[in-house]
Amino acid sequence: MGRNISSLHVPHNKHTAACVPVRIETPKEVILPMNMHSGHDAEPIVKVGDHVRVGQLIAREEGRFSSPVHATVSGTVTEISAMEVAGGETLAIHIESDGLMEIDPSVKAPEFSDCDGFLQAVRDGGIVGLGGAAFPTWAKFNEAKNPDYKVDTVLVNAAECEPYITSDHRMMLAHPELIADGIEYLRKYMNEYLGNAKFMICIEKNKADAIEVLKKTFEGKDYVVIHELKTIYPQGAKQVMLYNATGRVAVAGRRFPSFGALIVNVSSLAKMAEYLNTGMPLVERIVTVDGPAVEKPMNLIAPIGTRVSELLKYTGLKSEPGKVVMGGPMNGTAICSADDPIVKISNSVLIFDEKNSVLPEASPCINCGRCMEKCPVGISVPMVDKVMSVEKEERRVKLLIDTGVRQCVDCGCCTYVCPANRPLLEINKQARSYIKKYLAAQKEKEGGAKA
Ligand code: SF4
Ligand code: SF4
Numbered sequence: 001m002g003r004n005i006s007s008l009h010v011p012h013n014k015h016t017a018a019c020v021p022v023r024i025e026t027p028k029e030v031i032l033p034m035n036m037h038s039g040h041d042a043e044p045i046v047k048v049g050d051h052v053r054v055g056q057l058i059a060r061e062e063g064r065f066s067s068p069v070h071a072t073v074s075g076t077v078t079e080i081s082a083m084e085v086a087g088g089e090t091l092a093i094h095i096e097s098d099g100l101m102e103i104d105p106s107v108k109a110p111e112f113s114d115c116d117g118f119l120q121a122v123r124d125g126g127i128v129g130l131g132g133a134a135f136p137t138w139a140k141f142n143e144a145k146n147p148d149y150k151v152d153t154v155l156v157n158a159a160e161c162e163p164y165i166t167s168d169h170r171m172m173l174a175h176p177e178l179i180a181d182g183i184e185y186l187r188k189y190m191n192e193y194l195g196n197a198k199f200m201i202c203i204e205k206n207k208a209d210a211i212e213v214l215k216k217t218f219e220g221k222d223y224v225v226i227h228e229l230k231t232i233y234p235q236g237a238k239q240v241m242l243y244n245a246t247g248r249v250a251v252a253g254r255r256f257p258s259f260g261a262l263i264v265n266v267s268s269l270a271k272m273a274e275y276l277n278t279g280m281p282l283v284e285r286i287v288t289v290d291g292p293a294v295e296k297p298m299n300l301i302a303p304i305g306t307r308v309s310e311l312l313k314y315t316g317l318k319s320e321p322g323k324v325v326m327g328g329p330m331n332g333t334a335i336c337s338a339d340d341p342i343v344k345i346s347n348s349v350l351i352f353d354e355k356n357s358v359l360p361e362a363s364p365c366i367n368c369g370r371c372m373e374k375c376p377v378g379i380s381v382p383m384v385d386k387v388m389s390v391e392k393e394e395r396r397v398k399l400l401i402d403t404g405v406r407q408c409v410d411c412g413c414c415t416y417v418c419p420a421n422r423p424l425l426e427i428n429k430q431a432r433s434y435i436k437k438y439l440a441a442q443k444e445k446e447g448g449a450k451a
Contacts, residue, residue: 030305162328322357
């Protein structure tokens with residue numbers, strides 16, 4: 001059955017598992033960055049002074065691969081300006097709320113009758129992967145149409161294996177009917193491509209109440225399997241989930257559906273169904289607020305674009321924050337300040353106190369091999385590090401690709417186990433970004449030469 005996929009036992013810290021999400025009061029302002037998805041930034045179509053309502057399109061897709069942005073409160077556009085984000089800069093639309101949360105008249109359940117119409121609707125709703133990568137959901141489903149692939153399994157990723165985060169867990173308890181609707185939409189409108197596909201809801205065993213709810217919801221539906229997974233990290237990484245659910249091994253450089261499977265995050269599926277049922281795009285989400293500096297960890301329902309500081313008014317702080325992380329402690333991203341907004345993929349905001357924020361000093365690699373041993377896709381990060389200093393650029397890129405670094409799932413297991421405290425995940429991220437830029441520049445050069 002192939003290789004063993006490595007994993008780690010990390011402290012769960014799921015303090016908010018029993019916390020029913022609380023809807024926050026409408027914030028005074030929301031800030032909506034144009035890059036809340038993978039691909040090209042969205043293009044604003046409103047201007048300063050415009051009045052907008054909840055669900056109104058305010059930025060359209062730009063380029064072949066992008067996602068639209070909708071107003072998440074009603075009010076006035078006060079600013080459209082550049083904003084610093086991890087890895088660069090993007091435009092952000094600021095909306096001052098009028099406190100009314102007036103719904104835009106365009107918010108109506110979309111009408112469609114075939115697969116293309118269905119995919120277009122998912123696209124229009126701004127639905128993206130809410131588990132971390134923010135890949136536009138329609139594009140993921142669209143891949144199943146490739147005649148070279150034969151998709152027989154849809155993995156619904158409900159693992160939520162990162163410590164602290166419980167937003168998917170709470171979504172499953174609150175809205176199992178939306179997960180069921182999401183599956184039915186796929187079965188109906190993608191029937192030609194998904195045929196008799198099995199839907200496997202992959203969930204870690206530490207969510208016993210959600211497992212029970214899902215079993216009841218799908219009772220008698222033999223095309224849905226509730227697949228219980230061991231509570232180990234990183235069960236939610238797509239390559240790990242594919243192997244643990246189907247025994248298939250993802251090979252570097254191939255698209256995921258070529259292994260006969262699609263994978264979709266459970267909250268994305270639910271939000272997709274909500275949009276298709278009501279016409280309300282992705283304008284709010286459940287976000288777990290926790291971490292060592294948080295007084296009262298909670299799950300909150302907040303408009304996308306709400307500042308983190310607004311959320312902290314509910315949870316309070318018990319010590320001075322040292323670091324604010326969006327996402328989990330293993331693969332989340334530190335943000336500039338608590339004034340930054342939550343975005344579509346913000347399943348959690350973790351606040352670490354100063355003591356827990358100081359990174360231990362890195363020392364030289366002792367070649368212990370633990371990072372590679374614990375990497376679910378078998379990458380040797382010390383090798384990636386070494387190759388980055390190869391002199392000739394072309395050779396450097398070739399060797400980097402050979403290390404398999406592009407298969408990295410950003411799980412952070414390597415960094416976690418390294419006794420020398422080396423920033424291995426960071427090294428990998430830099431290497432991947434370097435390869436991407438190099439290949440893009442090459443493509444541009446080739447295009448220029450042909451023209
Ligand atoms: S190299 Fe990537 S996939 Fe492997 S352990 Fe590190 S972060 Fe995870
Ligand atoms: S775990 Fe750290 S010390 Fe060990 S081989 Fe990897 S980088 Fe080197």
